[in-house]
Amino acid sequence: MRVLPVWEEWLRRWPEPADLAREPAGEAVRSWGRLGYPRRALRLHAAAVAIGQDHGGKVPADYTELLALPGVGSYTAAAVAAFAFGRRETVVDTNIRRVHARLFSGAALPSPALTAAEMRLAAQLLPDDAGTSVRWNAAVMELGALVCRARAPKCSACPVRDRCSWRAAGEPPPSYVPKGQAWHGTDRQVRGAVMAVLRLADSPVPAEMFQQAPADLGFEPSGTGVPLAALHRLNSAPEQLERALAGLLEDGLAELHQGGYRLPG
DNA sequence: AAATCGTGGCC
């Protein structure tokens, strides 16, 4: 998929956390490219720094220590401990939640928020042997991703279809509708367009460059032409652009330098 | 604790 080339280049450049930690955070964001959620790149960099400071440059194998790293929540801490270090951890991602919801609750989808009862169930199902538990976690996750999918599940290919509460109940539809996320015309869209400009810019981008058509400016910083045109095409209201820029500054995804915006140095 | 967050694949 589209992640693979980015991942390979990332590990080629920064094989160890310390290699990433010595870079400016903006380099991580730039290398992240168009994978989305650029804050994840920022937090990955922050995690690399924390690993150097608190763990001697080695990724900790302990769930609680992983959980303390920036950007690492309960799922990621459990997944890293289990899949990277072979630990017996209760891994619960959205796929596993859906499999459990269907098999045991008879619901088409899990509840909107992860509950303590779900964690108890997953912990109870987890095999005792560490090695087996790792395979169990991977297997249930894959079952959810490939067979017990959110839409168009392939029940005919499911190895546990005969024990599925949801199937036994006649596959009732979801009891709630996942709320869609607006995109066109949102601040989020403007943020994305601004980030695309900043990733390609090799020098700080003055605020006025975001507010005018590139053609009207009579100049362009090298490498920003295409995304700048895309940003202008959005025709965002000035206050919306301001909100997006302010939000990016607040999130640490951009900073002001010599009168312009750039990725964090 | 409900809202926010980027992007591309899919139909």
Place this chain on the structure above:
DNA sequence: TGGCCAAGATT
């Protein structure tokens, strides 16, 4: 083609 959707962390 364009609307819908994914998915975990943070605040």
